[in-house]
Amino acid sequence: MAQLQDKSMHCIMVVEDCFAIGGKGLAVVGNQLVQAMPLESSVVELRRPGRQTLSTMVVDSGIFSxxxxxxxxxxxxxxxxxxxxxxxxxxxxxxWQSQAMS
Incomplete structure (x- = not known):
């Protein structure tokens, strides 16, 4: 993406799949690019291809392979x-997630 890079943030994953889990939330799947996973209630920023950014929070996270x-x-x-x-x-x-959160 052609954006100015915020030095206080880093990319933790690129979305490879996405699906809704009824009554739970939206699961996004990708490769983990950093060692620390985002914690529950962490604020993250979605940077969408060719579109605006969106701030949201993590409900849960986990490694599955x-x-x-x-x-x-x-x-x-x-x-x-x-x-x-x-x-x-x-x-x-x-x-993307704040450097301080990882």
Missing amino acids: SPMDGSKTRSFSILLPANLQVDDVPLGSEI
């Missing part, structure tokens, strides 16, 4: 609030 090849990326999911829709988080969106 670890790499077998020794790489530093792991697949994990973040559960976002139920008021978000799949169309709000297109594939390729980036999830």
Whole structure:
């Protein structure tokens, strides 16, 4: 994305899949780009391809697979609030978090 980079924020994942879980929220799945996962109630910023940013919070997160090849990326999911829709988080969106939170 062609944006000025905020030095206080870093990208923690790129969305590879997204689906609604009825009554729970919106699950986004991608590769973990940093060691620390966002904690419940952490504020994150969605940077959507070709569109505006959106601030939201993490409802829950978890690792669902670890790499077998020794790489530093792991697949994990973040559960976002139920008021978000799949169309709000297109594939390729980036999830950014404050450096202080990681």
